Amino acid sequence: MCSLFGILDYRQRLSVRQRTQLLSALAKESEERGTDATGIAYNANGRLHIFKRPAAAHTMKFRLPQEACFVMGHTRMATQGNAIFNCNNHPFPGEVGGMDFALAHNGVITNDFLLEQQLRLPKSRIRTDSYVIVRLLERQKELSKKSLADAAERLEGSFTFTVLTAQNSLYFVKGNNPLHLLHWKNPGLYVYASTEEIMEQALSAVRFLSKEYEVLKLRPGEILQIDSDGTCSCGEFSAARLYQTKYVSWGYSPWFGGAKNERRKNEIVKNEQQMYIRELKAVASAYGFSMEDIDHMLANGLSPAEIEEFFFCGM
Numbered sequence: 001m002c003s004l005f006g007i008l009d010y011r012q013r014l015s016v017r018q019r020t021q022l023l024s025a026l027a028k029e030s031e032e033r034g035t036d037a038t039g040i041a042y043n044a045n046g047r048l049h050i051f052k053r054p055a056a057a058h059t060m061k062f063r064l065p066q067e068a069c070f071v072m073g074h075t076r077m078a079t080q081g082n083a084i085f086n087c088n089n090h091p092f093p094g095e096v097g098g099m100d101f102a103l104a105h106n107g108v109i110t111n112d113f114l115l116e117q118q119l120r121l122p123k124s125r126i127r128t129d130s131y132v133i134v135r136l137l138e139r140q141k142e143l144s145k146k147s148l149a150d151a152a153e154r155l156e157g158s159f160t161f162t163v164l165t166a167q168n169s170l171y172f173v174k175g176n177n178p179l180h181l182l183h184w185k186n187p188g189l190y191v192y193a194s195t196e197e198i199m200e201q202a203l204s205a206v207r208f209l210s211k212e213y214e215v216l217k218l219r220p221g222e223i224l225q226i227d228s229d230g231t232c233s234c235g236e237f238s239a240a241r242l243y244q245t246k247y248v249s250w251g252y253s254p255w256f257g258g259a260k261n262e263r264r265k266n267e268i269v270k271n272e273q274q275m276y277i278r279e280l281k282a283v284a285s286a287y288g289f290s291m292e293d294i295d296h297m298l299a300n301g302l303s304p305a306e307i308e309e310f311f312f313c314g315m
Helices: 016-033 112-119 131-138 145-152 196-206 259-287 291-299 306-313
Strands: 005-008 039-046 047-053 072-077 093-094 099-109 155-164 170-174 180-184 189-193 214-216 220-228 232-236
Touching: 005 016, 005 039, 005 099, 005 155, 005 196, 005 214, 016 072, 016 155, 016 189, 039 099, 047 093, 047 099, 072 099, 072 155, 093 189, 112 131, 145 196, 145 220, 145 291, 180 196, 189 196, 214 259, 220 291, 259 291, 259 306, 291 306
Parallel strands: none
Antiparallel strands: 005 072, 005 189, 039 047, 039 072, 093 099, 099 155, 155 170, 170 220, 180 189, 180 214, 220 232
């Protein structure tokens, strides 16, 4: 169980402070559906940015630039893919047809391993079941409602997911997991969260939005696209697979189902960590560090994710 949340200030009437306050309130209330990791995605300075950490939302300090008017967020309860390794957390980056995008998913995909084998999807160190959606989209020639529908119709399990493009279009792909979406015509704002309860608590915390809003209800099998100017368009996909029970079982996933699978899970996590460390050492020189420096950091208690953060952000 995870949570999706976000804001689409398409007329840019909110101040940066108001956006940040609203986003923080949504994230904190979304903790009830996951505290293992928190992440957001937005566009600024001509490119798509993803900021995520293996941490609960209330510990995060969001700093939005002025131009970040569409922000897509996620809080995670990890089921597959250790949250300590930040690559396993949402939102995930992707690229299709020369366009960058970010994806966040709420639910459990139960046929991700099967899709990897059947479609011969490229190997990845990301072990989260949700990431199979990114790989399905990257097989397409473009990112559109049609390509999203094609990906959604291949999935089994449970899902609702959002996709933010580098052109500030946000897609909602509504499966059998909840989504609560509100629209304020004045000032020109969409706000969404996974549940109505999360939304109500977040709005009561900010207090600067009126109660004059419209509730947009999406049905399972519907795709909603909201562009940078607030224009909406709809598509659809067949939701038949969502109600098949053949694979909807915790025992189907290699992460569940007894001691054998627990040993397999621990083995995969160990291999992930070793691969993560090798990749850090491979790029260390580009940041002015040696492989011995990495070993020293590890010996002093830093995790691979903390070392990666040190590379990119400093400490």
